Amino acid sequence: MAAAGPAEVVVVGSCMTDLVSLTTRLPKAGETIHGHKFFIGFGGKGANQCIQAARLGAKTLMICKVGKDSFGNDYIENFKRNGISTGQNVIVIVAGANLLLDSEDLKRAANAICKAKVIICQLEITPAISLEALKMAYSNGVKTLFNPAPAHAELDPQFYTHSDIFCCNESEAEILTGIPVGSPEDAGKVGLMLLERGCKLVIVTLGAEGCVMISVDEPIPKHVPAGKVRAVDTTGAGDSFVGALAFFMACYPNLSMEELIRKSNFIASVSVQASGTQSSYPYRKDLPQELF
Ligand SMILES: Nc1ncnc2c1ncn2[C@@H]1O[C@H](COP(=O)(O)OP(=O)(O)OP(=O)(O)O)[C@@H](O)[C@H]1O
Ligand SMILES: *[C@@H]1O[C@H](CO)[C@@H](O)[C@H](O)[C@H]1NC(C)=O
Numbered sequence: 001m002a003a004a005g006p007a008e009v010v011v012v013g014s015c016m017t018d019l020v021s022l023t024t025r026l027p028k029a030g031e032t033i034h035g036h037k038f039f040i041g042f043g044g045k046g047a048n049q050c051i052q053a054a055r056l057g058a059k060t061l062m063i064c065k066v067g068k069d070s071f072g073n074d075y076i077e078n079f080k081r082n083g084i085s086t087g088q089n090v091i092v093i094v095a096g097a098n099l100l101l102d103s104e105d106l107k108r109a110a111n112a113i114c115k116a117k118v119i120i121c122q123l124e125i126t127p128a129i130s131l132e133a134l135k136m137a138y139s140n141g142v143k144t145l146f147n148p149a150p151a152h153a154e155l156d157p158q159f160y161t162h163s164d165i166f167c168c169n170e171s172e173a174e175i176l177t178g179i180p181v182g183s184p185e186d187a188g189k190v191g192l193m194l195l196e197r198g199c200k201l202v203i204v205t206l207g208a209e210g211c212v213m214i215s216v217d218e219p220i221p222k223h224v225p226a227g228k229v230r231a232v233d234t235t236g237a238g239d240s241f242v243g244a245l246a247f248f249m250a251c252y253p254n255l256s257m258e259e260l261i262r263k264s265n266f267i268a269s270v271s272v273q274a275s276g277t278q279s280s281y282p283y284r285k286d287l288p289q290e291l292f
């Protein structure tokens with residue numbers, strides 16, 4: 001699944017197949033209602049992030065497990081096609097094969113992990129495996145980008161000490177700190193709390209408000225706003241942001257973090273202007289070339 005040469009962005013994470021049906025309301029227990037649309041989408045946080053980084057032009061590698069069935073086969077095809085070696089809803093997740101990714105798999109991929117420029121990890125796989133991957137990368141000087149999603153209140157403290165960048169959204173920040181986040185000021189407060197747990201830089205994303213960053217080097221919160229756009233579907237915006245950030249970190253190591261975040265806000269704000277998750281993620285060729 002990798003492009004030629006060592007991968008710049010390695011993602012250890014999840015693949016999910018979304019079976020989506022649109023209805024005017026949710027069915028009650030035991031009730032059957034008609035949906036007006038049905039489609040199958042490719043999702044899973046790790047895969048989404050990897051797809052966005054690849055569409056911007058990063059050499060990417062995805063470390064994941066899929067089932068030995070038609071959904072698994074279709075997912076592999078989706079990665080190949082991408083050049084990789086709103087409303088109320090109810091979601092049922094069957095983690096399935098994602099939880100089977102284990103230490104042996106990481107050892108087999110150790111070479112790629114240690115040669116990457118950036119690694120992305122999240123929590124849709126077994127947390128201990130995510131942490132192990134993060135540690136492998138961190139001890140080899142690979143920049144680690146950790147997205148604590150879905151959030152657990154009892155996050156192993158080593159996730160903080162092995163994150164160069166710790167990137168969460170408002171609700172995840174609240175689960176981790178117990179403090180509700182509703183404004184850039186709140187985000188600055190929780191950002192500082194998370195920073196004190198040992199990460200080098202914290203980003204709290206704030207939807208249409210963009211995000212707030214705070215770093216060990218400059219422990220004063222900085223609000224980086226997103227541009228005003230007409231949002232049609234914000235699903236997967238967070239993963240677009242994380243994937244874009246990994247791409248920019250890997251390919252533009254000399255730009256300031258604020259500049260990298262500004263560019264990533266722009267990419268994610270493009271993704272909210274189209275419907276779907278991966279289907280809304282922009283390709284480099286369709287973006288203003290001054291971004292690159
Ligand atoms: N309405 C919007 N207008 C402009 N940019 C947006 C909008 N919503 C999201 N974004 C961009 O996407 C980034 C991530 O959004 P958000 O904080 O909603 O992530 P999230 O909650 O993880 O997303 P998800 O809907 O996938 O769970 C923001 O930091 C911003 O750059
Ligand atoms: C934050 O991300 C999680 C997925 O990890 C999502 O369920 C939640 O709705 C998001 N929160 C906000 C405020 O967008």
Ligand SMILES: *[C@@H]1O[C@H](CO)[C@@H](O)[C@H](O)[C@H]1NC(C)=O
Nearest residue numbers: 249250251252253254255256
């Ligand atoms: C980044 O900066 C370093 C040190 O200043 C320099 O050696 C390197 O060539 C620069 N890289 C790029 C891609 O500009």
